[in-house]
Each structure stands twice: as structure tokens, then as C-alpha cells.
Amino acid sequence: MNGSTGGTVIRAVPRDRIGWAAADRMLCAALVTLSRDDAPPDATAAAVRSWCRLSGALRAAQARPGYPPGPCPDLCLVAVHPADIEPIGRLARELGRCLLPGARPTTARALLRAASAAATGPCGLVVELARMHGVLDLDHGQDAELLYALAGVRTTGATILAAHDRVAGRVAAMWAAGEPDPGPVPADGLPGSGYGRHTGPR
Incomplete structure (x- = not known):
């Protein structure tokens, strides 16, 4: 599999501590509530x-400095196990079915309780699960491997910057999915991240 190392895969997520903390709180609250209801049972567990x-690895990555001299201070490059990504998408699909006519009442009620615990609506929770799965499911191949190997290295070569731009563009589009319109996406960074290609944190 491209973008992999030692049985794990390299994934890029935006360096957005506030945004990731909010997403983490939402998903943790929802998952705890769903697990109490045991619905949908297999997908929830x-x-x-x-x-x-995933949460531990992502929080640790967000807490590390952005290494402004490196090729991608606006991204966190994280090695995760691919088997940990699919269940998030499967739960989003299972819960998404609860939004359709004919949904099982017990699962629909579980979704409503989980969404309330996460301070959102049922649709908002499904979208957030799908968004997290989408970001973590993006395979950036050799671009991710290159950026991961050079994290913190002072380099501005054309090949490195091109790899950054391809990865950052895809991550920014997926990260913005389901969010209010963030406005124009900067050419050299992620919307709302406060980072550009050559800059450090605000």
C-alpha cells in the first residue's frame, strides 16, 4: 500500500489543535453513548x-510543534494502522441509514441520544464521522512518504513543495466538508489553520 511504513500507513491531517480537539470531544462523547446503548452493536464496538x-496518535501529533523550517508546518503526518480507519466509515454508514425512512427505532433513538451527548444533531454526527473517516482514508502515496521522511528538515525544493501542495489541497477539501463555508482556500495553506507553506504558527 502506498504511503505505508512498518505495517502502518502515513496519513496527513491539518495542524488545527482547536478543530481536532473539538472533533475528538464530539466523537468520544458520541461513541461512549452509543456503546452504552450497544447500537448499532458490531459497528459501534x-x-x-x-x-x-487513533485519537491518542492524533492528539500527540497535534501537540508536537509544526517545525516551520520543514516542508509542511500546516500538516500533521501520522502513522496509523489501516484497520483502525475503516470502522469509523462503517459506523457513519450504519448511522446514516437511521436518517432514512424505515430506520429501526432502537438504532434511531440511539443516534439521537449520541448526537445530543455530542452537542450536535443526528445529521451533524453522521457528517462528522464521515468527515473524520474521509480525512484519514486519503492515501497520499509517495507524497506522504516524502513529507513524512522530511518533517522538520529545512528544504524548499520544487519537488517537496509540489508534494506539499498536492497533499494539503486534498486534506483541506476533505477537512472543510460538512463545515460552514470557510471562504477562499489560501494557495499556500489550509483554511483556518493559521499556517502557510513557509510560515510558522500565529
Whole structure:
């Protein structure tokens, strides 16, 4: 698999501590509530286990400095296990079915309680799960491997900057999905991240 190392895959997420903390709180609250209801049972149990593992790695990555001299201070490059990504998408699909006519009442009620615990609506929770899965499911291939290897290295070569721009563009589009219109996406950074290609944190 492209973008992989030692049984894990390299994924890029925006360096946005506030945004990731909010998403983490939302998903943790929702997953705890769903696990109490045990609905949908198989999908919830797998997603809880997966997010527990992913959440720790993502929080640690957000807490590390952005290394402004490196090629991508606006991104966190994280090695995760691919098996931990799929359950998040599967739970989003299962819960998404609850928004359709004919949904099982018990699962629909579980979704409503989980959304309330996460301080959002049922649709908002499904969208957030799908957004997190989408960001983590993006395979950036050799671009991710290159940026991961050079994190913190002072370099501005054309090949490196091109790899950054391809990865950052895809991540920014997925990160913005389901959010209010963020306005124009800067050519050299992620919307709302406060980082550009050559700059450090605000």
C-alpha cells in the first residue's frame, strides 16, 4: 500500500489543535453513548476501539510543534494502522441509514441520544464521522512518504513543495466538508489553520 511504513500507513491531517480537539470531544462523547446503548452493536464496538487508538496518535501529533523550517508546518503526518480507519466509515454508514425512512427505532433513538451527548444533531454526527473517516482514508502515496521522511528538515525544493501542495489541497477539501463555508482556500495553506507553506504558527 502506498504511503505505508512498518505495517502502518502515513496519513496527513491539518495542524488545527482547536478543530481536532473539538472533533475528538464530539466523537468520544458520541461513541461512549452509543456503546452504552450497544447500537448499532458490531459497528459501534469496532469504532470505539479504533477511535481510542487513533485519537491518542492524533492528539500527540497535534501537540508536537509544526517545525516551520520543514516542508509542511500546516500538516500533521501520522502513522496509523489501516484497520483502525475503516470502522469509523462503517459506523457513519450504519448511522446514516437511521436518517432514512424505515430506520429501526432502537438504532434511531440511539443516534439521537449520541448526537445530543455530542452537542450536535443526528445529521451533524453522521457528517462528522464521515468527515473524520474521509480525512484519514486519503492515501497520499509517495507524497506522504516524502513529507513524512522530511518533517522538520529545512528544504524548499520544487519537488517537496509540489508534494506539499498536492497533499494539503486534498486534506483541506476533505477537512472543510460538512463545515460552514470557510471562504477562499489560501494557495499556500489550509483554511483556518493559521499556517502557510513557509510560515510558522500565529
